[in-house]
Amino acid sequence: MKYRNLGNSGLKVSEIALGAWLTYGSSEGAETTHQCIEAAVANGINYIDLADIYARGEAECLVGDAIQKLGLRRQDLVLASKVYWPMSGNVNDRGLSRKHIMESVEGSLRRIGTDYLDLYFCHRYDPQTPVEEVVRAMDDLVHQGKILYWGTSTWSAAQLEAVVGSARLVNAYRPQVEQPRYNMLDRHIEPAIMPTAVQQGMGLVVFSPLAQGLLTGKYNDDIPEDSRAAKSSWLDRDLTEENITKVRRLTALAAELDITVAQLALAWVLRRPEISAAITGASKVRHVLSNIKAAEVELSPGVLAKIEEILVNDPRY
Ligand SMILES: NC(=O)c1ccc[n+]([C@@H]2O[C@H](COP(=O)([O-])OP(=O)(O)OC[C@H]3O[C@@H](n4cnc5c(N)ncnc54)[C@H](OP(=O)(O)O)[C@@H]3O)[C@@H](O)[C@H]2O)c1
Numbered sequence: 545m546k547y548r549n550l551g552n553s554g555l556k557v558s559e560i561a562l563g564a565w566l567t568y569g570s571s572e573g574a575e576t577t578h579q580c581i582e583a584a585v586a587n588g589i590n591y592i593d594l595a596d597i598y599a600r601g602e603a604e605c606l607v608g609d610a611i612q613k614l615g616l617r618r619q620d621l622v623l624a625s626k627v628y629w630p631m632s633g634n635v636n637d638r639g640l641s642r643k644h645i646m647e648s649v650e651g652s653l654r655r656i657g658t659d660y661l662d663l664y665f666c667h668r669y670d671p672q673t674p675v676e677e678v679v680r681a682m683d684d685l686v687h688q689g690k691i692l693y694w695g696t697s698t699w700s701a702a703q704l705e706a707v708v709g710s711a712r713l714v715n716a717y718r719p720q721v722e723q724p725r726y727n728m729l730d731r732h733i734e735p736a737i738m739p740t741a742v743q744q745g746m747g748l749v750v751f752s753p754l755a756q757g758l759l760t761g762k763y764n765d766d767i768p769e770d771s772r773a774a775k776s777s778w779l780d781r782d783l784t785e786e787n788i789t790k791v792r793r794l795t796a797l798a799a800e801l802d803i804t805v806a807q808l809a810l811a812w813v814l815r816r817p818e819i820s821a822a823i824t825g826a827s828k829v830r831h832v833l834s835n836i837k838a839a840e841v842e843l844s845p846g847v848l849a850k851i852e853e854i855l856v857n858d859p860r861y
Pocket of ligand 1: 564755762827
């Protein structure tokens, strides 16, 4: 495993991270959670990505339990959680108000069974809360030692500029990281969010680097029974003929290089120095073990050009 600094902070995160959305506490129970966390940490993954909303707290509970049972040292882990999405019907149990941030962090710490989070993300932008209120609440949590760094997730370039500017104005700890979606089939962050994050000294930890499994090639011929697309509607928008055609061509290219298309897709994400980590998901231990190997893959300029040609040129025309 290789490690990168989180933006311009001193924190080192593993290039491949492991997240719990739709898996631990959702499709997978305690045993698989335990095995995946064990395999991940044994192979150098230090960054584990959680959120209060993942399985409504159950992901934090199962991963926390696995960490405790495996006897992992807290300092060997970079534990992240998030706040924003409604955790109940209560009007204040949502968003980024000071009240919700302060109360939510306590819930996440309790469920994970830790005294502090390394990273705490604002899971979305909250148009109903002044950004100064968010900055002050997060700054206070850093001073209280409950979080070490904080960040944003799927905020726009203008929102990133505004929040860093606000933190600077009051000399508060500023967000150190943005968490957007980024993969071969979704490059929306390249024009504005990526350069803005770098300019503001923020790292990028990107989610769904395998387009939720589409970039593993598992959907090249049909929808396997035990896959996310068979079990949920989360992939519906991305499972287009155009995308599958691209993945088939990428699969052939990966075979020429003697790697899996998932490894090709992860190495492609990590080709950008702006990116601190690719946050993968895994419903099986073998996914973890195979995806981790992407950190060893270097893509030559020739291969990157071939990928570009596949991604940009629609072979139907
Ligand atoms: N901030 C946000 O708003 C946000 C949003 C989404 C995700 N995230 C974070 O990002 C993490 C990863 O997201 P993601 O799960 O969409 O990532 P992903 O890595 O693109 O997709 C993961 C899924 O692909 C399949 N897969 C992975 N490796 C495979 C392999 N080698 N072979 C075959 N199938 C494989 C598995 O699904 P199946 O086996 O079930 O098919 C796995 O659960 C989440 O856990 C979460 O921490 C954050």
